[in-house]
Amino acid sequence: MPSVTVVDVAARDGLQNEKTHLDTQTKLELIARLEAAGVKSYEASSFVHPRWVPRMADAEAVFSGLPPSAGVTRWALLVNDHGYARARAAGADHVRLVVAATETMNQKNANRSPAETLESYRPIVQAAKEDGVAVTGVIGVSFGCPFEGAVDPGRVLELAEKLAEMGVGEIDFADTVGMGVPSQVSRMVASAGERIPGMRLGVHLHNTRGTGLANAFAAVEAGAEVVDASLGGAGGCPFAPRATGNIATEDLVFMLEGMGVSTGIDLERLIEASMWFSKALGRDLPGMVTKAGACWTGAAPVA
Numbered sequence: 001m002p003s004v005t006v007v008d009v010a011a012r013d014g015l016q017n018e019k020t021h022l023d024t025q026t027k028l029e030l031i032a033r034l035e036a037a038g039v040k041s042y043e044a045s046s047f048v049h050p051r052w053v054p055r056m057a058d059a060e061a062v063f064s065g066l067p068p069s070a071g072v073t074r075w076a077l078l079v080n081d082h083g084y085a086r087a088r089a090a091g092a093d094h095v096r097l098v099v100a101a102t103e104t105m106n107q108k109n110a111n112r113s114p115a116e117t118l119e120s121y122r123p124i125v126q127a128a129k130e131d132g133v134a135v136t137g138v139i140g141v142s143f144g145c146p147f148e149g150a151v152d153p154g155r156v157l158e159l160a161e162k163l164a165e166m167g168v169g170e171i172d173f174a175d176t177v178g179m180g181v182p183s184q185v186s187r188m189v190a191s192a193g194e195r196i197p198g199m200r201l202g203v204h205l206h207n208t209r210g211t212g213l214a215n216a217f218a219a220v221e222a223g224a225e226v227v228d229a230s231l232g233g234a235g236g237c238p239f240a241p242r243a244t245g246n247i248a249t250e251d252l253v254f255m256l257e258g259m260g261v262s263t264g265i266d267l268e269r270l271i272e273a274s275m276w277f278s279k280a281l282g283r284d285l286p287g288m289v290t291k292a293g294a295c296w297t298g299a300a301p302v303a
C-alpha cells in the first residue's frame with residue numbers, strides 16, 4: 001500500500017496565530033494526544049525571536065517536556081543560526097528552514113532577500129550534517145504571495161535546486177496563504193521530481209480559498225511523500241494578511257486512507273484529539289470530519 005507522511009503542524013503553525021494562548025503544559029498535552037493517535041511526525045515548536053512569534057517563546061520548555069521519541073520525528077522550525085543553536089541546545093534533531101519565494105514576503109519574514117536567506121542557511125545545513133540533524137527546506141509562498149500575487153514557478157524551482165545542492169534532505173512547497181490550485185501544485189511537485197531526482201518532496205497547504213484538500217490530492221498524485229496539516233485546521237500566519245488555517249489533519253487522513261494511502265494514523269483517536277483541541281482553544285475549528293464523523297463506507301481501499 002502506498003504511504004504518505006502526514007506532518008501535523010498544530011503545535012507550531014496552528015498555535016502561533018490563534019487568539020487563545022496555550023501554556024506549555026497544554027501544548028504538551030496536544031502533542032501527547034497527536035502521538036496517541038499515531039501521528040509520527042509533527043512540528044513541536046519554532047525557535048524564532050519571541051518578539052516576532054510570542055506564542056512560541058516557550059520552545060525550549062516544549063522540547064524539554066516531550067516524551068521519549070520512539071520513532072517519532074519532532075520538527076523545530078527556524079529562520080537563522082541563532083535558532084539553530086537554540087534548537088540544538090534544546091535537543092532538536094529535525095529542523096525546518098524557511099525561505100519565502102518572493103522578495104516582499106521574505107523581507108517581512110526575515111528582513112532580507114530570499115538569496116541572502118539561502119546563503120545564511122548554507123553553514124546551518126553544513127553544521128546539521130555534522131551534527132546528524134535532518135533538515136527540510138521550506139519554500140514559503142510557493143504558489144502565490146499576498147504581496148506580489150502570482151509567483152513564477154521557475155523561481156521556486158530554482159530555490160528548491162539550491163536547497164538540494166546545499167544538502168537538505170527534504171523540500172517542502174508551502175502554500176502559505178492558500179492561493180494555489182491543484183494543477184499548479186501538481187506541476188510544481190512533478191517538475192521538482194524531474195529536476196531533483198530522489199529528493200523527498202512535501203507540501204504545506206492552507207485552506208484559505210477552499211482548495212487545500214484538492215491541492216493535497218494533486219501533490220500526492222504527483223509524487224509528494226509528505227503533507228503538512230494541522231489538527232482541526234487551526235492556525236494561520238502572523239505575517240500573511242487574512243491567512244487561515246492549514247488543511248485539517250483529520251480531513252487529510254480521512255481522504256488519504258479512503259484512497260488506500262496509508263498514514264499510520266488512527267482517525268477516531270485523531271477526531272477525539274481535535275474535539276479536545278477545539279475546547280482548549282475555546283473555538284469551533286474548521287476541520288470537517290470531526291463534525292461529520294469518520295463514517296467509513298466500509299469499501300475496500302483501492303490500492
Ligand code: ZN
Nearest residue numbers: 013176236237
Ligand atoms: Zn503555514
